[in-house]
Amino acid sequence: MQANAVNTVNPEKALFGERNEKGLIEIDKVSIVFGEGAKKNTAVEQTSLTILPGEFVCILGPSGCGKSTLLNSVAGYVKPSSGRVLVDGTLVKKPAPDRGMVFQQYSLFPWKTVRDNIAFGPKIAGHSQAECESIANTFLQMIGLATIADKLPGELSGGMQQRVGIARALANYPSVLLMDEPFGALDAQTRLIMQESLLNIWSEFSTTVLFVTHDVDEAIFLADRILIMSSSPGSIIADIQVKLERPRSQDLGTTEAFNELKKQCLSLIREQSMRAFSTQNQAS
Amino acid sequence: MNSAIQNVSEETIPESPLAVTSSSELADSQIVVDDKSAEKAHSYVTNPQGHAPGAFMQVALNLKSKVQSIVIGLFSIVFGLVIWHFATLYNFDFFIDFQNVPSPLKVGGAFAHHLSDSEFYVHIQVSIRRILIAYSIAVFLGILLGLLVGRSRMARAAILPYIEIIRPIPAVAWIPMAILMWPTEESSIVYITFLGALFPIILNTVHGVEQTPEVLIRAAQSLGASKLQIFWHVVLPSALPSIAAGLAIGMGISWFSLLAGEIISGQYGIGYFTWDAYSLINYPDIVVGMLVIGALGSFSTYLVRLCMRPALKWNRKPA
Numbered sequence: 238m239q240a241n242a243v244n245t246v247n248p249e250k251a252l253f254g255e256r257n258e259k260g261l262i263e264i265d266k267v268s269i270v271f272g273e274g275a276k277k278n279t280a281v282e283q284t285s286l287t288i289l290p291g292e293f294v295c296i297l298g299p300s301g302c303g304k305s306t307l308l309n310s311v312a313g314y315v316k317p318s319s320g321r322v323l324v325d326g327t328l329v330k331k332p333a334p335d336r337g338m339v340f341q342q343y344s345l346f347p348w349k350t351v352r353d354n355i356a357f358g359p360k361i362a363g364h365s366q367a368e369c370e371s372i373a374n375t376f377l378q379m380i381g382l383a384t385i386a387d388k389l390p391g392e393l394s395g396g397m398q399q400r401v402g403i404a405r406a407l408a409n410y411p412s413v414l415l416m417d418e419p420f421g422a423l424d425a426q427t428r429l430i431m432q433e434s435l436l437n438i439w440s441e442f443s444t445t446v447l448f449v450t451h452d453v454d455e456a457i458f459l460a461d462r463i464l465i466m467s468s469s470p471g472s473i474i475a476d477i478q479v480k481l482e483r484p485r486s487q488d489l490g491t492t493e494a495f496n497e498l499k500k501q502c503l504s505l506i507r508e509q510s511m512r513a514f515s516t517q518n519q520a521s
Numbered sequence: 522m523n524s525a526i527q528n529v530s531e532e533t534i535p536e537s538p539l540a541v542t543s544s545s546e547l548a549d550s551q552i553v554v555d556d557k558s559a560e561k562a563h564s565y566v567t568n569p570q571g572h573a574p575g576a577f578m579q580v581a582l583n584l585k586s587k588v589q590s591i592v593i594g595l596f597s598i599v600f601g602l603v604i605w606h607f608a609t610l611y612n613f614d615f616f617i618d619f620q621n622v623p624s625p626l627k628v629g630g631a632f633a634h635h636l637s638d639s640e641f642y643v644h645i646q647v648s649i650r651r652i653l654i655a656y657s658i659a660v661f662l663g664i665l666l667g668l669l670v671g672r673s674r675m676a677r678a679a680i681l682p683y684i685e686i687i688r689p690i691p692a693v694a695w696i697p698m699a700i701l702m703w704p705t706e707e708s709s710i711v712y713i714t715f716l717g718a719l720f721p722i723i724l725n726t727v728h729g730v731e732q733t734p735e736v737l738i739r740a741a742q743s744l745g746a747s748k749l750q751i752f753w754h755v756v757l758p759s760a761l762p763s764i765a766a767g768l769a770i771g772m773g774i775s776w777f778s779l780l781a782g783e784i785i786s787g788q789y790g791i792g793y794f795t796w797d798a799y800s801l802i803n804y805p806d807i808v809v810g811m812l813v814i815g816a817l818g819s820f821s822t823y824l825v826r827l828c829m830r831p832a833l834k835w836n837r838k839p840a
Contacts, residue, residue, distance in 0.1 A: 314739060334745035344740040348758045348835040357754070358744040389835050409744060 259325050259335075259412035260445030262288040262311060267320035269306050269471075280306040282470035283320070288462075290412070293439060293446045295456035296464045296473075297502065299510060303471025304449045305417050311447060312338050312415050324413055334358055337406030337444075341418040343398050345390035351401050352377065352386040358409035376404040379438065396427040400434065407442060414439075416448045420455070429487050432458055436485060453502045457495055458485060465502060467509040475505050623805040631805035632812070645813065647789040648779060651707075652821065655714035656775050663719050663771065664764060667726020672756065688720045692778035696785045710782035710790070717778025718771035725767025729760025762836045765829035772825045776818040791817065 269281040280303035288294050296304040309315040310322050313332040322329040324336060332338070345354045355376050356369040364372065377383040380400045390398055399419055406414060420428045432455060439446060450456050456463050457479055465475040481494060489495050602625050607613075609624040623631075635641040669676035670684075692713050699709035733756050741751045783792025795810030 312743060314742075332739070332742035334743065336743060338740065338743035340736050340740065342734075342736045344734075344736040346737060346740075346755065346758070348761075357741075357746075361745045361750055391835060405740075405744070415743075 258290055260288075260290040260292075261323075261325050262413060262445060262447065263323040263326075264288075264307070264311070265321050265323065267307070267310060267317040267322060269303070269310060269315060270318040279470035281310070281317075282472050284472055285320075286464065286473060286476070288445060288447060290445055291443045293448070293459060293461045294464060295448045295450055295460035295462070296466055297450060297453065297456040297506070298466035298471075299451060299468060299506065299513075302466045302468035304451075304466045306471065307466070308415055308417055308447060308449050311413070312336055334362065334409040335411050336413045336415055337409055337411035339399070339402050339406050339414070339416040339419045341421045343390065343395070343402075343422075345398055345401055345405070347390050350387050350389060351382065351393070354390065354401055355405045355408050357405060362409065372408055376408050379441070380404045380434070394427075395423050396431055399423065399431060403435065403438065407438070407444070411444060413445045413447065414442075416446065418449055418451070421450070428455070433485075433487065435459065436483075440484065453499055453506070454490060457481070457498050457502070458487070458489060463498075463502065465505050465509075468513050474509065477501065621804055623808060627805045628808045628812075632809045635806075635809060641794070644789055644791050644794040645817070647787075648783065648791045648817070651711050651714055651779055651783075651790065652772075652775055655711045655779070656718050656772060659715045659718035659722055659771060659775065660768065663722030663767070664726050667723045667764070667767075668730060668752075668757070668760075670723070671727040671730025671760070672752065684720065684723060687716075688724075692717045693781045696782065699782070700786060706786045710779065710787055713782040714775050714779040718775035721770040721774055722764075722767045725763045725770070726760060729763025729767075730756055732763060733759040761829075762833055765826070765833060768829065769822050769825045772822045773818055776814065776821070780814060 264284055264286050267281055267284050268279065271278045271280055284307065296307065298304045306315055310317050311324065311329060313329050313336065329336075345351075346357065349357065352370070352373045356373040359369045359372045373386070374383070377386050380403065382397060382400060382404075385393065385397065390401070393401070402419070403414075403416075420431050423431060436459065446459075448456075448459060460479050463475075463477045463479060464473045465477065466472065467474045477498065479498060481489060481492075481498075605622075605625050608619040609622050613619040666680055670680050671677075695713050695716060696709075699712050700706070703709040703712055737755050737759060738751055741755045746754060779790070780792035780795075783790035784796040787793045791810055791814055795807055795814070798804070798806030798810060
């Protein structure tokens with residue numbers, strides 16, 4: 238069904254305009270447990286949430302709180318121990334091109350050129366060589382990297398590689414874009430540029446984005462909605478609407494509203510960290 | 522060289538503070554010159570700001586060290602030949618016995634003689650043909666088995682014990698059994714050669730497959746690739762550098778095994794030629810055979826690397 242959607246969408250039309258009605262994520266009483274017995278670790282516990290089509294949602298939390306695990310359950314890499322994940326009403330069983338994935342680690346195929354990396358999804362979906370190339374070119378234009386189309390990933394900077402990674406995920410016209418700390422490995426300046434560039438892409442694409450990060454500023458700058466996650470066991474402790482005007486620029490970081498939100502998020506996270514810290518001390 | 526460094530550093534003075542310091546440092550150490558200043562100059566030319574003059578100097582320095590290496594290498598070889606020559610001339614005999622060792626001149630003469638001897642080429646041709654057959658089968662089977670073992674747990678459980686049992690057995694140990702098992706001498710020699718090449722190819726392929734980054738597989742999955750497509754588009758190319766290394770090692774070992782086979786049986790082949798020379802007390806030919814074997818081994822390994830190079834272009838630059 239998803240493959241059909243890829244085939245029928247007119248690239249030009251989908252890119253510019255036309256709101257995407259797809260991309261509804263329903264997480265229904267999901268628990269994810271790793272290991273057994275003494276080593277048992279509940280990464281996600283009894284979590285339920287709904288993410289609407291076209292929403293930009295950030296999952297914010299400290300390292301190891303299970304936010305990536307939750308994302309991976311939507312991607313289909315991790316099977317919930319109980320509960321279920323639905324995307325557009327379909328039960329998630331395994332990874333599929335309707336859910337594009339961007340990783341923190343560089344994940345471009347190093348033996349393929351930038352163009353061939355982007356064209357990989359369309360090629361797998363059975364598009365002809367010419368179609369693949371035209372899709373790849375469309376996305377190269379979009380991310381502003383048309384001049385490096387024939388380079389190999391190893392020749393690109395980290396920021397450029399991640400931009401190509403985003404384009405590669407979008408080239409399948411996914412209804413959901415899943416991003417697992419995609420800018421975590423980048424330096425601070427590149428990071429800010431990438432955030433703006435992601436918002437630009439998203440405004441054209443209007444796909445649902447589920448974005449995992451531990452950076453409060455990043456979450457506020459990007460999201461419509463921030464889900465704060467606590468650790469051991471991982472669960473969502475706050476659901477904050479970010480009603481800042483779009484389009485946003487990095488100047489946003491100095492405004493009153495931004496700082497209010499930041500304070501709110503930080504105090505929630507701090508509370509969590511303190512609690513985690515004290516339980517850790519008790520345990521040892 | 523000395524003046525070259527000075528010229529270049531003078532040119533670079535206005536460009537950056539770094540150039541200034543390095544040039545003044547160079548000036549200070551002009552008296553000692555040579556290695557030290559060359560080193561400093563080198564550290565400058567490799568800095569990212571290095572412009573044309575830096576690049577030029579790098580080339581000059583590289584050229585210098587290359588020429589130096591070649592000259593030293595030549596001297597070293599000539600030195601060895603001279604020792605060899607005198608050891609045979611005076612019948613050196615202390616622990617190592619040079620009485621029956623042919624002198625380098627005799628070996629050279631024998632080699633020149635064989636160059637115009639058609640039978641000599643038949644020996645080489647036969648050996649190369651055996652290598653080609655055995656190696657081709659080893660490449661095909663080795664990569665196939667390696668991919669299976671690396672990707673499938675069942676295949677791994679079934680195949681790995683065989684590899685562990687057979688791999689440590691040296692090719693020479695196979696000779697009696699191979700002669701008994703195979704219908705012709707030719708096929709037993711090819712079999713032994715094949716075995717030699719097989720294991721490094723299998724093991725390197727397995728290693729390469731296992732090294733495939735998980736994130737690349739996940740990325741391919743989320744882009745819709747099936748298991749087979751992931752295998753073809755991700756696992757195989759990712760394993761290629763390791764497979765290429767296995768192919769080169771396998772080529773070296775296949776020569777090694779071929780020689781073992783040819784020495785024991787057969788009527789042709791460069792290994793047979795060498796051993797036959799020993800039986801016929803034609804000692805210069807032993808050394809001719811040895812050198813030709815070495816040259817053929819190196820050259821074929823080089824060819825394998827050359828063939829693999831285009832497929833590994835992406836791997837040469839650090840990612």
